[in-house]
Amino acid sequence: MESREFDVGTFAGGCFWCMVKPFDEQPGIIKVVSGYTGGHKENPSYEEVCSETTGHYEAVQITFDQKQFPYEKLLEIYWQQIDPTDPGGQFYDRGESYQTAIFYHNEEQKKIAEESKRRLQESGRFQKPIVTKILPATPFYEAEEYHQHFYRKNPARYHSYSKGSGRVDFIKRHWGEEIEK
Template sequence: MTELATFGAGCFWCVEAVFQQISGVSKVVSGYTGGKVKDPTYREVCGGRTGHAEVAQISFDPEKVNYTELLEIFWSSHDPTTLNRQGADVGTQYRSAIFYHNEEQKKLTESFKQELDVSGTFDSPIVTEISPLEVFYKAEEHHQNYFNLNGGQPYCQFVVKPKVDKVKRVFANKLKTIGDS
């Protein structure tokens, strides 16, 4: 049985590339959610006029990777303490956000965030938005599988690749192997 998780952690190309590496993840779709405009375009979202966040929607098999493990990867792969920015990407569309699909995800997300705040894992408080998923809009086709198709581009080399490399190093035991989905 496949479940869904929807995460925003800056540019969706980064989030997509990170979670494509994880065993038990069968599909990752870049898109938009959390805004007020129906069927937004990339240009509209990047202009900061729609209220949407760039997100990746992750299809996963909870028997191979559970939601809590995905949360661990999510919080480790970006800076959840910076409001409306990740590195040079600035604006509400780049906010750290988790859009939960059910009450169990909400409970697990809030509990994990509280544990991180109490533990002092981060030097500053976590500002990750935790909201119910209302509507997910798939991004334009040229944004899908972006890092795998455009890995040589400067943004991919200097922004996406270091995040992917970190996840490969820190979560080596959770990576896909040949023939794995």
């Protein structure tokens, strides 16, 4: 059996509960893990990250097969899940841990992410500037088990949260039928 090398992409898009489902179970996506990155404390807990004292973002780390699901496609889906113009968090969730960021794992990802951000800014889709940061990847710590694939474990709560936070309406308003299902 052929051994394959997979790539990793890391994205902060506000509450990580809402960042798993759009990527999960797509052809070429090996796994999607909720966690914390970008901070200074080793292995932080959810409570520590929420306290805004660790410098971490809530994020997802996606293991993917570049041949089946290119990094550019990850970025397309990512942009369609967030408000890239909000520097203070995402939707209902405010604070540093809920800000948006693309964490690149190599210079190629950095180049592709910067180009993708430039194209989105120039598209005119958003009236305000795109403020999503593009940062070098730092250690990624898996979130507690109850956060993993939350949309599957707690579908009613997930739906209520994603709708109630304003995320669903924002995505429909800015992307309409273009959005990945």
